[in-house]
Amino acid sequence: MARKENSSIRDNFSIKKITxxxxxxxFTAALMAIFLGLIxxxxxxxxxxxxxxxxxxxxxxLGGLGRFGDVLYFATPILMTGLAVGFAFRMGLFNIGASxxxxxxxxxxxxxxxMWDLPGATHWIVAITAGFIGGMLxxxxxxxxxxxxxxxxxxxxxxxxxxxMYLVDMWIQNNSAMYVSEMTRTRYLPxxxxxxxxxxxxxxxxxxxxxxxxxxxxxxxxxxxxxxxxELKATGFNKYAAKYxxxxxxxxxxxxxxxxxxxxxxxxxxxILAPAEIAGSSMTYEPINIIAANGFTGIAVALLGNxxxxxxxxxxxxxxxxxxxxxxxxLVGYKPEIIDIVISVIIYFSAFAMIMNTSIKKFLIxxxxxxxxxxxxxxxxxxxxxxxSEEVQ
Amino acid sequence: xxxxxxxxxxxxxxxxPLLLVALGGMFSERSGVxxxxxxxxxxxxxxxxxxxxxxxxxxxxxxxTVLLIGMIVAAASGIIYSLLLAFASxxxxxxxxxIGTALNMLIPAAILLFSKMFFGSDGVTTxxxxxxxxxxxxxxxxxxxxxxxxxxxxxxxxxxxxxIISSIVLYKTKFGLRxxxxxxxxxxxxxxxxxxxxxxxxxxxxxxxxxxxxxFFYSVGVMDANVSGHTxxxxxxxxxxxxxxxxxxxxxxxxLAALFxxxxxxxxxxxxxxxxxxxLGINQTYYKILPYLATMVVLGLTSKxxxxxxxxxxxxxxxxx
Numbered sequence: 167m168a169r170k171e172n173s174s175i176r177d178n179f180s181i182k183k184i185t186x187x188x189x190x191x192x193f194t195a196a197l198m199a200i201f202l203g204l205i206x207x208x209x210x211x212x213x214x215x216x217x218x219x220x221x222x223x224x225x226x227x228l229g230g231l232g233r234f235g236d237v238l239y240f241a242t243p244i245l246m247t248g249l250a251v252g253f254a255f256r257m258g259l260f261n262i263g264a265s266x267x268x269x270x271x272x273x274x275x276x277x278x279x280x281m282w283d284l285p286g287a288t289h290w291i292v293a294i295t296a297g298f299i300g301g302m303l304x305x306x307x308x309x310x311x312x313x314x315x316x317x318x319x320x321x322x323x324x325x326x327x328x329x330x331m332y333l334v335d336m337w338i339q340n341n342s343a344m345y346v347s348e349m350t351r352t353r354y355l356p357x358x359x360x361x362x363x364x365x366x367x368x369x370x371x372x373x374x375x376x377x378x379x380x381x382x383x384x385x386x387x388x389x390x391x392x393x394x395x396x397e398l399k400a401t402g403f404n405k406y407a408a409k410y411x412x413x414x415x416x417x418x419x420x421x422x423x424x425x426x427x428x429x430x431x432x433x434x435x436x437x438i439l440a441p442a443e444i445a446g447s448s449m450t451y452e453p454i455n456i457i458a459a460n461g462f463t464g465i466a467v468a469l470l471g472n473x474x475x476x477x478x479x480x481x482x483x484x485x486x487x488x489x490x491x492x493x494x495x496x497l498v499g500y501k502p503e504i505i506d507i508v509i510s511v512i513i514y515f516s517a518f519a520m521i522m523n524t525s526i527k528k529f530l531i532x533x534x535x536x537x538x539x540x541x542x543x544x545x546x547x548x549x550x551x552x553x554x555s556e557e558v559q
Numbered sequence: 560x561x562x563x564x565x566x567x568x569x570x571x572x573x574x575x576p577l578l579l580v581a582l583g584g585m586f587s588e589r590s591g592v593x594x595x596x597x598x599x600x601x602x603x604x605x606x607x608x609x610x611x612x613x614x615x616x617x618x619x620x621x622x623x624t625v626l627l628i629g630m631i632v633a634a635a636s637g638i639i640y641s642l643l644l645a646f647a648s649x650x651x652x653x654x655x656x657x658i659g660t661a662l663n664m665l666i667p668a669a670i671l672l673f674s675k676m677f678f679g680s681d682g683v684t685t686x687x688x689x690x691x692x693x694x695x696x697x698x699x700x701x702x703x704x705x706x707x708x709x710x711x712x713x714x715x716x717x718x719x720x721x722x723i724i725s726s727i728v729l730y731k732t733k734f735g736l737r738x739x740x741x742x743x744x745x746x747x748x749x750x751x752x753x754x755x756x757x758x759x760x761x762x763x764x765x766x767x768x769x770x771x772x773x774x775f776f777y778s779v780g781v782m783d784a785n786v787s788g789h790t791x792x793x794x795x796x797x798x799x800x801x802x803x804x805x806x807x808x809x810x811x812x813x814x815l816a817a818l819f820x821x822x823x824x825x826x827x828x829x830x831x832x833x834x835x836x837x838x839l840g841i842n843q844t845y846y847k848i849l850p851y852l853a854t855m856v857v858l859g860l861t862s863k864x865x866x867x868x869x870x871x872x873x874x875x876x877x878x879x880x
Binding site: 311322 | 664788844862
């Protein structure tokens with residue numbers, strides 16, 4: 167895929183080529199889903215409180231820009247859960263269990279943070295690794311169930327969301343080194359285990375966002391430049407053809423789910439190990455039997471980013487931006503939940519935005535007589551397919 | 560004996576929502592549409608049912624009448640919400656699992672938003688009592704009376720009636736046969752003049768009807784007629800999916816599966832009342848995990864001979880082969 171794009175850029179760089187590429191159409195589809203989601207959110211705000219709807223909407227769209235450090239800070243965990251969902255999605259697996267994996271990774275990181283005493287920077291590095299392992303374990307189990315017992319990964323990972331949440335809450339509540347029962351939250355983590363802050367004034371954005379972006383790029387390389395990535399995508403396109411070509415489907419399923427789980431686990435670790443705004447404090451976790459919302463936000467992030475690791479970096483930033491804006495709407499009497507509504511509407515529309523795009527195009531051609539060279543794009547598609555089959559050979 | 564009565568009396572109001580929602584899922588999947596959105600539809604139905612109850616409580620209406628009308632309100636709103644799934648997955652041919660996830664996310668957020676803005680709370684709180692201490696005459700039958708007709712809810716009886724109706728519709732009517740055909744081989748069904756799109760709309764709407772009602776019954780039987788956006792229906796929609804798979808998409812087996820899961824859940828919440836289990840000293844959390852863990856074990860054991868509808872999850876396209 168990458169080679170194809172590169173060669174087309176080398177051949178003749180023109181806007182026409184870009185607008186007809188697959189990446190562009192998924193980009194416009196994402197934009198359309200975002201647009202519809204925001205419009206829907208605006209309508210909800212109009213219904214709920216007509217006077218403040220305009221100022222509230224302005225906060226949602228622009229409010230986050232003023233505090234971009236915070237946007238990146240909160241984008242880190244959802245970038246990782248987005249990768250967890252998107253990476254599995256490339257193989258045709260729907261990893262809805264990112265929440266459980268996230269919670270488990272967070273617990274493993276917390277455990278290392280409180281219970282182990284390690285010198286200097288090794289402490290947080292070990293804690294992050296522990297988070298990865300924790301998430302990986304919880305991704306591994308649905309993977310094994312899918313590969314060996316043929317149980318649908320959607321049901322398994324939903325069940326493991328609940329199992330993980332109950333287990334972690336119990337473990338934390340039973341551990342007095344971690345838990346302050348009067349405050350119903352975990353204690354502050356020691357400084358040595360917190361991720362180093364980047365030192366941007368006015369925000370406490372940490373090394374987490376840089377690590378997360380690097381991991382996204384590593385995943386991109388794995389997907390595009392390795393045999394494993396190729397097999398993974400091939401299985402996603404057509405699992406029977408992949409099996410026929412001799413790819414080890416079962417091993418790949420388990421490996422994919424384990425990596426995806428690890429990504430979500432890292433998200434949990436990054437979230438809890440990040441330094442908090444007030445000096446001497448850190449992020450805390452409240453064991454109140456609620457499934458982590460960041461896992462589900464990851465689904466929106468992955469869909470908007472078209473399951474492309476680099477796209478996910480941008481979509482995570484965008485979702486985080488409107489989330490920050492959403493918290494500001496409480497200044498004019500709304501509640502931050504408005505953003506969850508917007509996000510779910512975005513997911514809803516992005517599931518069929520591509521189809522909507524083409525049908526609108528057809529409608530325009532039919533009814534208004536607008537000439538868009540359709541044959542050209544069709545033949546371009548054919549060329550695309552040809553080049554793909556070349557790659558297979 | 561008291562303990563047996565207690566467990567049965569508490570299992571049934573929990574089993575009925577699971578049963579109805581799983582039946583709903585069955586209708587949808589038998590027509591070929593995967594319905595992950597059951598959780599959201601349940602909560603949607605429960606919310607509107609509870610809103611209705613909130614508006615009429617304190618008036619002359621008897622609680623059981625309120626329950627019956629609230630049930631219809633919940634079922635109707637369930638249908639409306641399920642149409643969003645039907646439109647996206649049948650007309651727009653979208654990925655049904657993603658659509659379901661979006662619908663599941665939307666409702667808790669919407670309930671929290673509106674409840675926080677208008678009631679200053681996390682949900683709808685009502686103070687009506689639907690609880691029936693004893694049904695006259697039937698409650699006096701030895702053994703069966705205390706088990707099924709004392710300290711119960713009207714929902715239990717309605718649930719069993721709907722189970723019977725569902726099996727008749729699915730197996731004994733022309734409609735049921737056509738619905739099943741659309742889930743197994745839509746092209747064959749189309750070739751003999753069945754409108755696949757229409758049948759799938761019907762399947763999804765029935766699932767919305769049953770899931771909306773099941774959500775209201777959950778709030779009546781488990782939450783004392785309250786609805787909270789935070790806890791929602793605590794994964795009952797997903798458990799119902801597991802019940803449906805465990806029940807192999809067949810009404811009778813679904814009943815057994817629902818009873819099994821409901822019993823496990825009741826057990827988990829009544830550990831302090833059972834001396835034998837309480838003395839074991841196992842953390843109650845393990846019992847709470849039990850239904851979810853049991854799902855995993857059951858699915859692992861039964862998946863090899865799974866009889867899922869063949870065409871479920873695949874958007875129907877007339878022109879494809």
